[in-house]
Amino acid sequence: MADPFLVLTDICKTYPGVQALDHVALEARPGEIIGLIGENGAGKSTLMKILGGVVQPTSGHIVLDGQDHANLSVQQSMEAGIAFVHQELNLFDNLDVAGNVFIGREPLMGGPLRLVDRKKMATLVQPYLDMLGAEFGPGTMVEELPIAARQILEIAKALSQNARLLILDEPTSSLTMAETDRLLGVIRQLKARGVCVIFVTHRLNELTVCADRIVALRDGKPAGRLAQDEISPPAMIRLMIGRDLKALYTPPSISLGAPVLELRGVTTAEWPTEKVDMTLHAGEIVGLAGLIGAGRTELARTVFGIDRALAGEVLVQGVALPPGSPQLAIAAGVFLVPEDRKKSGLLLDLSIAENIALVDMKGHASGGLVQAGRIHDTALRMKGEMDIRAHDVDVLGGTLSGGNQQKVVLAKWLSLAPKVLICDEPTRGIDVGAKQDIYAMLRRLADSGIAILMISSDMEEVIGVSDRVAVMHEGRINGILGRDDLSEQSVMQLAVSREHKEQAA
Amino acid sequence: MTKKDIGLLLLILVVGAAVALKNPLFLSAINLGNTANLIGLFGIVAIGQAIVIITGGIELSVGSVIALLGVFFVDFLVNHHMPWPAAVLLMMAFGALIGLLHGLMITKLGLQPFIVTLCGLLIYRGVARFYTADAAAGFGFGLSFPWLEQLTIGRIGGVPVSFIAMLIIAALMWVVLHRSVFGRYLQAVGKNEEAARYSGIPTQKVIVAAYVICGVLTSISAIFFAMYTKSISPSSHGNFYELYAIAASVLGGFSLRGGEGSIVGVVLGAVLLQVLQNLVNLLGIPSSLNFAVTGSVILIGVLADTQFNAYRERRRRTAQ
Numbered sequence: 001m002a003d004p005f006l007v008l009t010d011i012c013k014t015y016p017g018v019q020a021l022d023h024v025a026l027e028a029r030p031g032e033i034i035g036l037i038g039e040n041g042a043g044k045s046t047l048m049k050i051l052g053g054v055v056q057p058t059s060g061h062i063v064l065d066g067q068d069h070a071n072l073s074v075q076q077s078m079e080a081g082i083a084f085v086h087q088e089l090n091l092f093d094n095l096d097v098a099g100n101v102f103i104g105r106e107p108l109m110g111g112p113l114r115l116v117d118r119k120k121m122a123t124l125v126q127p128y129l130d131m132l133g134a135e136f137g138p139g140t141m142v143e144e145l146p147i148a149a150r151q152i153l154e155i156a157k158a159l160s161q162n163a164r165l166l167i168l169d170e171p172t173s174s175l176t177m178a179e180t181d182r183l184l185g186v187i188r189q190l191k192a193r194g195v196c197v198i199f200v201t202h203r204l205n206e207l208t209v210c211a212d213r214i215v216a217l218r219d220g221k222p223a224g225r226l227a228q229d230e231i232s233p234p235a236m237i238r239l240m241i242g243r244d245l246k247a248l249y250t251p252p253s254i255s256l257g258a259p260v261l262e263l264r265g266v267t268t269a270e271w272p273t274e275k276v277d278m279t280l281h282a283g284e285i286v287g288l289a290g291l292i293g294a295g296r297t298e299l300a301r302t303v304f305g306i307d308r309a310l311a312g313e314v315l316v317q318g319v320a321l322p323p324g325s326p327q328l329a330i331a332a333g334v335f336l337v338p339e340d341r342k343k344s345g346l347l348l349d350l351s352i353a354e355n356i357a358l359v360d361m362k363g364h365a366s367g368g369l370v371q372a373g374r375i376h377d378t379a380l381r382m383k384g385e386m387d388i389r390a391h392d393v394d395v396l397g398g399t400l401s402g403g404n405q406q407k408v409v410l411a412k413w414l415s416l417a418p419k420v421l422i423c424d425e426p427t428r429g430i431d432v433g434a435k436q437d438i439y440a441m442l443r444r445l446a447d448s449g450i451a452i453l454m455i456s457s458d459m460e461e462v463i464g465v466s467d468r469v470a471v472m473h474e475g476r477i478n479g480i481l482g483r484d485d486l487s488e489q490s491v492m493q494l495a496v497s498r499e500h501k502e503q504a505a
Numbered sequence: 506m507t508k509k510d511i512g513l514l515l516l517i518l519v520v521g522a523a524v525a526l527k528n529p530l531f532l533s534a535i536n537l538g539n540t541a542n543l544i545g546l547f548g549i550v551a552i553g554q555a556i557v558i559i560t561g562g563i564e565l566s567v568g569s570v571i572a573l574l575g576v577f578f579v580d581f582l583v584n585h586h587m588p589w590p591a592a593v594l595l596m597m598a599f600g601a602l603i604g605l606l607h608g609l610m611i612t613k614l615g616l617q618p619f620i621v622t623l624c625g626l627l628i629y630r631g632v633a634r635f636y637t638a639d640a641a642a643g644f645g646f647g648l649s650f651p652w653l654e655q656l657t658i659g660r661i662g663g664v665p666v667s668f669i670a671m672l673i674i675a676a677l678m679w680v681v682l683h684r685s686v687f688g689r690y691l692q693a694v695g696k697n698e699e700a701a702r703y704s705g706i707p708t709q710k711v712i713v714a715a716y717v718i719c720g721v722l723t724s725i726s727a728i729f730f731a732m733y734t735k736s737i738s739p740s741s742h743g744n745f746y747e748l749y750a751i752a753a754s755v756l757g758g759f760s761l762r763g764g765e766g767s768i769v770g771v772v773l774g775a776v777l778l779q780v781l782q783n784l785v786n787l788l789g790i791p792s793s794l795n796f797a798v799t800g801s802v803i804l805i806g807v808l809a810d811t812q813f814n815a816y817r818e819r820r821r822r823t824a825q
Contacts, residue, residue, distance in 0.1 A: 306702065330705040344703045347696050349764065358693055358704045361686040369684045412704065 004029045005196075006051075006080070006165060011060035013046055013220075020046045021057070022221045028165050030194040033187060035201070035211035035231070037240055039431040043220040044200055048167055052084060053077035082165045083158030089150050091142050098125040098138035101157045128156040132186050146292070148179035155186060159195075166190060167198045170429060172206060176291040176457055177492060184210050202431060203458065204233040216240055241433055248439065248464030249483075253447050257282025258317075260451040261334065261420045263303065265312035270298040271475025272310055278470060278477060280420060280451035285442055287466030288455045290495050294472040296455045297339055300422045304336040305329040316419060330359065333419030337409050337426055339455070341402070345409040348398030352390060352408055353379035355397050359412045382411040387437060403434025410441065421445060424455045439465050459488050471495050506769055509758040509810070513773040516806065520780055528787040536787075538665060540779050542658075545667030546729050547749055548775040551757075552671075552678050553722030554750035555771040559682070559695045560715045561763025562611065562618035566603070566625030567723045567750055571743035573633040574599055574727035579642040579737060582650065589653045596724045603629075604720025608713030626747065633739040643736035657732035667729045671772070674722065679768040691715060695763030752803050753778055777802070 004027035013021040021043045028034065038044050049055035050062075053074040062069045064080050072080075091100050098121040099106075107117040107124070122138040129138065134152050136145060145153065151171050158166050168187075172180045180203075187197050187210055199211060207214060214226035216239035224239045261280040268276075276299060280286055288296050301307045303314050308324035315321065316332045329335075338344040346355045357364045357375040364374045379393035386407045390400060397408060406426060413421060423442070427435045442465065446452050456462045462469055469481045471494035479494040506514075525531045550567055557564045574596050581587040581595070603625070610621045659666045682688040690711045693701040702708045731737055755761070756777055757770025781802055785795050 304703075326702060326705045327707055336703065338703050343697075344699045347693060347700050349696050350693070354689075358689070358701070358706070361689050365686045368686055369680070370686055370689055 002029045002031065005065055006082075007061075007063040008047075008050075009061045009063075011047070011050060011062075012058045013043075013050065013055065014058045020220050021050075022219075023060075024217065024220070024222055026215060028196040028198070030164065030196055031191050032212045033191055033197045033199060033210055035199050035207035035214040035236075036217070037201075037204070037207070037214060037236055038217035038223065039240055039433050042217040042223075042240070042431075044217055045169075046220075047217070048084070048169065048198075048200070051077065051082055051165075051167065078161070080165075081161070081163050082167070083161055083163035084167045084169065085151065085154040085158060085171055086169050089147075089154055091150055091153065093141075093143040095142060096138065097129070097136060097140050097142065097145075097153055097156075098122050100142055100153060101125050101128070101138075101160050125156065125160070128159050131159070131189070132156055133182070148175050148182070148292075151175070151183060152186065155190075159190075163195060165196045165198065167200070169200045170202065171199075172201060172203055176495075177459060178291065178496070180206065202429075202435075203460075204236050205460065207236065208232060214239070237432060248460070250440075250443050252283055252285075252443070252467060254283045254449070256284055257449060260317055261303075261453070262315040262318075263312065264315065266299070266302060266309050266314060267311040268295060268298040268302045268475070269307055269310055271295045274475035275312060276475075276477055280453055282419075282449045282451055283446050284467045285446050285452045285454055285465060287462040287469040288453055288472060289457075289459075289462045289469050289491050290472035290478075292457060294495070295475040296472050297424055299472070300336055300338075300424050300453070300455060303329070304334060304422065306336075330416070333417060335413040335416070335418045335421050337406075337413065337421070337423040339424035339428070341405050341409060341428075342398075346397045346405060346412075349396060351379075351394045351396055352383065352388065352400070353393040355408050356382055356393075356411050356415055360416055363416075378415055382415050386411045386414070386441070401431075401434070402428075403430040403437070406430060406434070406438060410438070414445070418445070418450050420451045420453070422453045422455070425457065426454060427456075427458065427461060435461075459491065462491060463488065507758065507767055510767060510769045510773060512810070513756065513758075513770060513777065513806075517773060517777050517780055520777070520784065524780070524784045524787055531783065531787055534663065536783070538660065538663060540783050541668040542665035542733070543782070544776050544779045545665055545669070545671040546726055546733060547746070547753065547779065548671040548772055549667075549674055549722050549726040549729070550746060551750040551753035551771050551775045552674060552768065553719035553726075554747070555754040555757065555759050555766060555768070556678065556682070556691070556715050556722075557618070557719045558751070558754050558759045558761060559691050559763060559766055560712050561695045561698070561761075562712065562715065563622060563751070563761070564607070564716065564719050564723075565619065565622040565747050566607070566629055567719070568743040568746035568748075569626045569629035569633065570600065570603060570720070570723050571727040571730055571746055572737065572739050573629040573636075574724050575731035575734075575737045575742055576633045576637055576642045576739050578728055578731050579644065580636070583642075583644055583648060589650055593653075593728060596728055597721050600720040600722075600724025600727070601717050602720070604717040604723075605713065607720070608716035611716070612709040612712050630739075633742075637739050639740060641736050641738040654732065657729050667733070670725070670729070671775075674725075675768055675772050678718075682768055687711070687714070692764055695765070697764075749775075749778060752799070756803060756806055777806075 006028040008026045011021050011024045024047060036044055046055060050057050053072040053076060056071040062072055092103065102121050107120045109115045109117045125138040132152050132155060136149055171183060175183060184206060190197055201207065208231050211231060212228050214231055214236060216223040218240060226235055258281065259279045260282050263276050263278045265275040265277060267274065290296050302309045305324050305326045305328065313320050316334055321332055322328050342348060353375050356379050361370065364371055376393065383393055388404050388407045390404060397405060427438055442452055454465060463486050467483060469486060469491060471478050471491055473495055481490055530536055554564055554567060578592055578596050581592045582589060607621050607625060610616045611618050656666060661669060682691060690706050693706060694708050694711050698708050753774035754766065754771050756774035757766060759766030759771065778799060781799050785792060785798050
């Protein structure tokens, strides 16, 4: 094994009242893939920020190419070839691919006008795109690229800066399986070129197939390491949470109820030539699987009334829902937990209490005037019921962890009386512990007689949580699988093929 | 009162005290009365503007609307002998209609508020000038409307009616913005329209309603302004008033990005602007410097506010 070019030892970082990192060690060798795991708040981001020079450790040593540093500056980190691909991509939509790669260091034509040499920029970028097998050129506008392609672009940008250490922070959380496979291929290629990759993810299967070793953190402390032959999801979960997870699937405890939500020939604006028929019964969790772009989110938005259906009808307990009105959908008991938590799910500048009460302001008012006391009471009750971890309900939504934010979004709806709950990627970017809480909550809700439609691109989740799985492909339901037929293969097959396979469930 | 409001109040007291020391006339009954009247007139427009700004929008046409409705009002009273209560109601209906049109264009047609209301600024000014053939509209000799005059330019116990009207409107809008369900919706829409929509808030209706409120308040102030000036020259009446209204809102802590601000703040903002006007007059500063003084004080105020916030943020970070 090659010698490490970067060694971190005894890294501690103390914030007032919090020991964020406690004697953590990490070393990076050329051409290795390190899986860094831990629940949210375990100290992963703090450690990564220290590598990036953004945060200075309280104590510890950083040895970079044989030189001892007490801390790194951002400049030193960049010069040493440490590059990041963040979960929230930092790209300029309004520039093309080459422009993004060279942002801030554009090649110039010379002369006093400092004009950008676009031709040279394109020629310089092309080799990186070729290497990564990108299906787009240097002149493609970034706004036209899907998320997966943007991630490739971020990696190309890092490589163009001669990255030796590439840190990927949950790069696959918005990718489909096929796209994830591509990305894992790219990572292996980087490894072959001698780049060290630190891979932070909550999708443990990915680490099983690609990581050389695992470093786990728990509560800021080193929680253990796994060599390549020891890597398995149960082993990783044990390191992260210090206990074994019980098998995901809990069967419903009540028998299937009457149909609650019926879609009859629903056509979305996204797929104007396709029709969707589907029935959800009280007490069941139906998974909605498919590739990104298959039309699942659009379907959810249409049922909820954010978008207007082009044709077809939505029936709630046999009564047709007027199209295009979220207010009426809510009045009928159909709720949506949207895909983008921070953009559409909650208002980050409002408190937990205000977020929860926002959907039912009228229920918290008398004579049109808001009763702050009533809002506070509801929020306290929901905070307890949902186990939202915050010291008070006045805490702003934006300061909560992803898992707690999602619990607030759920709490908004559960404070009313849902009949149908549509969850779009309910656990994206949420740590393992909170994921389990949310799964348990969904099951509890289903058992109380609510019909749940769960859109998810996480295969473990789709298979582990759903009672039935509907698979979408290019705007229509390509098939519905009952629990007995559920497997990664059967779901994938329906997700990628045009062939229509209806299996009774 | 928020910390910002208190800061603004202190600024007003300091400026007021400085002016009073230099020129005791500042505290004379006549001067205070006149200033209060102007605060009332501009305060009403500014409150309307603030309601639009909190949704993340802007209403640039209020100055032109004041001219247009002023011209209409005088013309209907003087030349068409319309009973004044009917004329008042008609003007308010016009104001509501203008707000409705703006709101619908912004929500249903997806146009940007800046553009819609900028075009409004040009159109209403043009129509006002055309309507009177660029002549001033005024009350002729011998015409008098004692009731109307008492209700617009009169005084109650020495306090101008316009100022009292502004206080009543402010109190009403304070309840609307800070205590009512609709106020919560306004703030939620201003903070994050998409999340508000996903929470089942009728965001388009809320935005349209904000422009309608602004239109109605502008029409009320248009009547006060018309009665105050008595003669309206359509090419200059109300010029730049939209900017005064925006300035008062910004001074009062309203963010142009939406979602933030208090009614107390915008009223204090309107007070500060008029005290500054007064300062220019009373301290013998050349009146050509009027705008420059106002602009500088707003700039310094906003600068001090952001610098103070940045300082507090830094201290909070280092304390962690």
